Amino acid sequence: MGSNSTTINRGLTKRIIPCLDIKDGRTVKGTNFVALRDAGDPIELATLYAKEGADELVFLDITATHEKRKTLSELVNRISQHINIPFTVGGGISSVEDVSALLANGADKISINSAAYKNPALINQLAKEFGSQCIVLAIDTKKEADGEWYVYLNGGRVKTDTRCIDWAVSAVNNGAGEILLTSMNNDGTKQGFALDINKTLSSLLSVPVIASGGGGSLEHFKDVFNIAEADAALAASIFHFNEIEIKDLKRYLHANNISVRL
Amino acid sequence: MNLVIIKYNAGNIQSVLYALNRVGIDAVVTDNKDTIAAADKVIFPGVGEASTAMNYLKERQLDTFIKELKQPVLGICLGMQLMCSYSEENNTNCLGIFDEKVKKFTNNIPALGSSLNEDVLELRLKVPQMGWNNIYNLKSPLFKGIKEDSYSYFVHSYYASLGEDTIATTNYILPYSSALHKDNFYGVQFHPEKSAATGEAILKNFIEL
Numbered sequence: 332m333g334s335n336s337t338t339i340n341r342g343l344t345k346r347i348i349p350c351l352d353i354k355d356g357r358t359v360k361g362t363n364f365v366a367l368r369d370a371g372d373p374i375e376l377a378t379l380y381a382k383e384g385a386d387e388l389v390f391l392d393i394t395a396t397h398e399k400r401k402t403l404s405e406l407v408n409r410i411s412q413h414i415n416i417p418f419t420v421g422g423g424i425s426s427v428e429d430v431s432a433l434l435a436n437g438a439d440k441i442s443i444n445s446a447a448y449k450n451p452a453l454i455n456q457l458a459k460e461f462g463s464q465c466i467v468l469a470i471d472t473k474k475e476a477d478g479e480w481y482v483y484l485n486g487g488r489v490k491t492d493t494r495c496i497d498w499a500v501s502a503v504n505n506g507a508g509e510i511l512l513t514s515m516n517n518d519g520t521k522q523g524f525a526l527d528i529n530k531t532l533s534s535l536l537s538v539p540v541i542a543s544g545g546g547g548s549l550e551h552f553k554d555v556f557n558i559a560e561a562d563a564a565l566a567a568s569i570f571h572f573n574e575i576e577i578k579d580l581k582r583y584l585h586a587n588n589i590s591v592r593l
Numbered sequence: 594m595n596l597v598i599i600k601y602n603a604g605n606i607q608s609v610l611y612a613l614n615r616v617g618i619d620a621v622v623t624d625n626k627d628t629i630a631a632a633d634k635v636i637f638p639g640v641g642e643a644s645t646a647m648n649y650l651k652e653r654q655l656d657t658f659i660k661e662l663k664q665p666v667l668g669i670c671l672g673m674q675l676m677c678s679y680s681e682e683n684n685t686n687c688l689g690i691f692d693e694k695v696k697k698f699t700n701n702i703p704a705l706g707s708s709l710n711e712d713v714l715e716l717r718l719k720v721p722q723m724g725w726n727n728i729y730n731l732k733s734p735l736f737k738g739i740k741e742d743s744y745s746y747f748v749h750s751y752y753a754s755l756g757e758d759t760i761a762t763t764n765y766i767l768p769y770s771s772a773l774h775k776d777n778f779y780g781v782q783f784h785p786e787k788s789a790a791t792g793e794a795i796l797k798n799f800i801e802l
C-alpha cells in the first residue's frame with residue numbers, strides 16, 4: 332500500500348475459497364507451486380493458500396474405500412492442527428455420525444450433496460444437532476435446453492427433474508446454512524461463473540452462496556461478486572496451477588471496490 | 594502457564610486447543626471446578642444455542658462459579674454472549690458479567706414510513722453473518738499490536754450491543770460489540786482460533802495478560 336490512505340469499507344468481505352480434492356489423504360489434482368516440497372500433501376498446499384490470503388478452504392474427499400472414514404478423520408485432525416483459517420470438509424458424507432466425527436476432529440463446516448437429496452430429513456437432523464452454521468449444501472446444477480437449471484447427483488452423473496432453485500429453497504428451509512453452487516456448464520471451462528443462477532440464488536436465499544465452476548480470470552471473480560452478488564467464490568485448478576495467485580486476485584478485487592480481506 | 598478450557602455442551606473445543614498449541618500453549622479441557630479455579634487463565638468457548646448452554650451451566654452450578662473466577666477469563670463467540678446480561682435467543686437470562694444485551698440481527702426491510710434507526714447501515718444482509726469483518730476502536734491490552742480494522746472471522750446470528758464494556762466494534766447491519774471487557778473478564782464475538790495471524794496474536798495477548 333502506498334502513501335495514499337487506503338479506504339476501508341468496513342463490513343463483511345467477499346470470500347475466496349480454494350478447493351482441494353483429496354484421495355486417500357493426498358491431494359489429487361496436480362500443482363505447479365515451486366514453493367511446495369510435496370505437491371500431494373494437503374497440509375502443505377493448504378498452509379500455502381492460507382498464507383496467500385485464502386479466506387477459507389474446502390477439502391473434497393473422493394476416496395471410495397472402506398478406510399475412507401478413518402483416513403478422512405485423521406486428515407481433518409491434522410488440518411485443524413496446522414491451518415488457522417476455517418475449513419469445510421465434503422465428499423460422501425451421509426450420516427450424523429460422519430459429521431460428528433469430522434466436527435470433533437476440528438472441521439468448521441461439512442458439506443453434503445447427494446445424500447441430502449436422497450434423504451432431505453438429513454439436513455434438518457444435522458442442523459438441529461450441530462447448528463445450521465456448519466451445514467453447507469453442495470448442489471451440482473446444469474442448465475438444460477429448456478433454460479432451467481436442474482439438480483444433478485453423484486458427481487454430476489445422475490440427472491434429476493428437480494429445479495436447482497426449488498431444491499435450494501427447500502434445503503435452506505430445512506436448515507442448510509450455506510449453499511455451494513457448482514455449475515456443470517461452466518466447471519472446467521475457465522470462461523466465467525454462471526452469473527444467472529448464482530444471482531438468482533444469492534438474491535433469493537437468506538444464507539450465503541458460494542459460486543463454483545468457471546472462474547478463469549480476475550474479471551470472472553469481479554463479475555461473480557458484482558453482477559451475481561455471490562458471497563464467496565470457489566476455484567481449484569487455477570489456484571493449484573498458479574494461473575491466478577490469491578494475493579493478486581484479492582488486490583485486483585480491492586482495486587475494483589470489492590470488499591476483501593487483505 | 595496453566596490454561597484451562599471450560600468443557601461444557603457447547604463448543605468447537607478442538608480448534609481452540611490446536612490454535613493454543615500453535616502459539617505454544619498446552620491447554621487442559623475440563624469441567625472440574627478445582628482445576629478451573631487453580632488455572633492461570635481460563636477460556637470459555639462456545640458454539641450453539643444460548644438457553645441450552647445456560648441450562649447446562651446452571652444444572653452444574655457452573656454459572657455462579659464462572660462469575661466468581663478471579664483470573665483472566667476469555668469468552669469466545671457464544672461464550673462471550675453468555676457472559677452478557679441477557680440474550681434474545683430463546684429469551685435467556687445469562688451470566689450478567691457484562692451489562693450489554695444480546696440481540697438478533699434483523700435484516701427485514703422496515704415498513705414504508707417507519708423511522709429508520711440512524712445506526713442501521715445495511716438491511717439487506719444475510720443472517721447469520723459468516724466470514725471476515727473488521728474490528729475497530731480497539732481499546733484493550735488484548736489487542737496489543739493489532740491494527741485498527743484488522744480482519745477476524747465471525748459466524749453468528751446474535752450480537753452484543755455497544756456499551757461501556759465494548760473494547761472492539763464491528764459493523765454488520767449496525768455497529769456492535771465484537772469484544773467486551775470488564776474486570777478480569779474478556780469476551781470476543783469472533784473466532785480467534787480461526788482468524789489467521791490476527792487471531793493467534795490475540796490469543797497470545799490473552800496468555801500474556
